[in-house]
Amino acid sequence: MFHIYCPHCAEYREEEEFHAVGQAHIARPADPDACSDKEWGEYMFFRKNPRGIHHELWVHAAGCRKFFNITRDTQNYDIKEVYKIGEKPSVVAE
Amino acid sequence: MQRYSGFGLLKHSLTHHENWQRTWRNPTPKKEYDVVIIGGGGHGLATAYYLAKEHGITNVAVIEKGYLGGGNTARNTTIVRSNYLWDESAHLYEHAMKLWEGLSQDLNYNVMFSQRGVLNLGHTLQDMRDIERRVNANRLNGIDGEVLDPQQIKEIVPHMDCSDNTRYPIMGASWQPRGGVARHDAVAWGFARGADSYGVDLIQETEVTGLIIEDGTIVGVKTNRYGDIKAGRVGSVVAGNSSVVAKMAGFDLPLESHPLQALVSEPIKPILDTVVMSNHVHGYVSQSDKGDLVIGAGIDSYTGYGQRGSYPTIEHTVQAIVELFPIFSRVRMNRQWGGIVDTCPDACPIISKTPVKNLFFNCGWGTGGFKATPGSGNVFAASLASGEMHPMAEPFSMFRFHDGALIDEHGAAGVAH
Numbered sequence: 086m087f088h089i090y091c092p093h094c095a096e097y098r099e100e101e102e103f104h105a106v107g108q109a110h111i112a113r114p115a116d117p118d119a120c121s122d123k124e125w126g127e128y129m130f131f132r133k134n135p136r137g138i139h140h141e142l143w144v145h146a147a148g149c150r151k152f153f154n155i156t157r158d159t160q161n162y163d164i165k166e167v168y169k170i171g172e173k174p175s176v177v178a179e
Numbered sequence: 180m181q182r183y184s185g186f187g188l189l190k191h192s193l194t195h196h197e198n199w200q201r202t203w204r205n206p207t208p209k210k211e212y213d214v215v216i217i218g219g220g221g222h223g224l225a226t227a228y229y230l231a232k233e234h235g236i237t238n239v240a241v242i243e244k245g246y247l248g249g250g251n252t253a254r255n256t257t258i259v260r261s262n263y264l265w266d267e268s269a270h271l272y273e274h275a276m277k278l279w280e281g282l283s284q285d286l287n288y289n290v291m292f293s294q295r296g297v298l299n300l301g302h303t304l305q306d307m308r309d310i311e312r313r314v315n316a317n318r319l320n321g322i323d324g325e326v327l328d329p330q331q332i333k334e335i336v337p338h339m340d341c342s343d344n345t346r347y348p349i350m351g352a353s354w355q356p357r358g359g360v361a362r363h364d365a366v367a368w369g370f371a372r373g374a375d376s377y378g379v380d381l382i383q384e385t386e387v388t389g390l391i392i393e394d395g396t397i398v399g400v401k402t403n404r405y406g407d408i409k410a411g412r413v414g415s416v417v418a419g420n421s422s423v424v425a426k427m428a429g430f431d432l433p434l435e436s437h438p439l440q441a442l443v444s445e446p447i448k449p450i451l452d453t454v455v456m457s458n459h460v461h462g463y464v465s466q467s468d469k470g471d472l473v474i475g476a477g478i479d480s481y482t483g484y485g486q487r488g489s490y491p492t493i494e495h496t497v498q499a500i501v502e503l504f505p506i507f508s509r510v511r512m513n514r515q516w517g518g519i520v521d522t523c524p525d526a527c528p529i530i531s532k533t534p535v536k537n538l539f540f541n542c543g544w545g546t547g548g549f550k551a552t553p554g555s556g557n558v559f560a561a562s563l564a565s566g567e568m569h570p571m572a573e574p575f576s577m578f579r580f581h582d583g584a585l586i587d588e589h590g591a592a593g594v595a596h
Binding site for chain 1: 481581582
């Protein structure tokens with residue numbers, strides 16, 4: 086059970102208000118038409134899915150409905166930091 | 180291998196059951212194997228068993244970081260069915276179903292496969308359209324199935340609330356009489372005993388910490404207890420940890436690992452003699468032979484390897500069950516657990532070659548791998564034996580996510596497993 090700090094609301098709220106969207110920082114290819122099938126498939130479907138430090142996108146679905154990023158350890162579920170879209174994470178995997 | 184039989188039971192009773200042979204050996208691994216299988220769950224053990232039995236390849240090791248069948252294989256809701264919509268998956272799961280039907284005899288081990296029937300409920304007009312389409316597709320593929328109306332459902336499950344007086348009234352269901360449940364840990368033990376009897380080495384409490392790859396070809400694995408073990412071919416069957424093994428090999432997979440929770444109640448008297456599943460209120464329930472209600476639902480939305488999930492998921496699951504069975508509202512829950520399932524974007528497995536030569540992956544079964552255990556092992560063994568994918572496994576290549584030939588079972592065949 087997570088207690089998540091929403092950087093937009095500036096408040097800790099219960100996990101049920103949020104929804105995990107998946108891996109963060111996936112850049113859409115600048116020129117999709119120029120992508121090979123492999124490049125486009127990897128952008129669409131292939132994920133890091135690490136056991137350990139993970140940067141992921143969450144949405145405050147039943148709150149402000151805004152998106153933000155969380156750095157979380159997927160092994161012990163510790164939330165390391167919360168940061169807004171466009172910001173860089175300060176905690177990264179070795 | 181000592182064969183189990185009624186006579187054997189009688190014979191051993193004379194010596195107070197003190198002389199039973201060990202079910203499998205606990206060997207020290209050799210330096211080299213023809214095939215190394217990473218992961219000693221149901222699918223890995225089934226792969227080893229069919230490699231030895233059907234392809235005569237017995238110089239095989241199964242390397243398991245914990246104990247045999249100590250992961251998702253023994254922590255699922257044990258539902259077996261094959262009523263999938265698309266031809267590719269219907270064929271694969273029906274192949275498994277046919278193996279299930281003779282499995283106890285084949286393994287000489289009672290896996291307690293009970294074909295008590297599986298109901299998939301529909302609560303909306305769209306649910307019913309999907310159910311009718313799926314049942315028709317099933318019948319064209321030679322898989323049994325019927326569409327039932329609420330009155331017929333009521334006759335099968337009299338305790339379920341089939342009235343109009345609910346938030347989501349039951350409008351009908353698909354019914355697969357050949358579906359049912361099996362005892363999950365017996366499945367792992369039966370395959371382990373069978374594989375061991377052919378000479379397969381089952382290496383427990385040994386973790387694969389790296390892969391040895393030379394010029395794009397795998398030649399062995401590194402382990403934490405026995406150093407390097409050479410292998411002609413390697414099959415990875417590690418469910419939730421597939422992405423971790425893929426990373427050792429230097430590629431990504433289209434997988435995300437999520438916790439999937441299930442729970443069992445205190446044992447109660449027989450009340451439910453079939454399997455009831457509902458996508459719409461999202462829960463599924465059956466009753467084990469011991470009497471406990473076995474309950475499950477969906478995955479937690481976040482990824483994780485912690486083998487536990489969040490409380491709200493359990494709460495939603497139990498809400499769904501009580502909506503269907505108000506009579507269960509005061510049953511107390513006994514145990515809860517979370518397993519890590521590797522989910523694919525199209526909710527179908529990956530049985531595939533990889534960018535590394537001689538390294539094969541069997542993963543991505545997500546929330547519904549148990550039902551496929553014998554079929555998955557069977558086709559994966561055939562692929563490992565020949566080096567070319569079995570025709571039934573061919574559509575499940577990981578490269579379908581490059582060429583776009585997805586098998587979109589999500590929603591169509593019932594998300595619930």
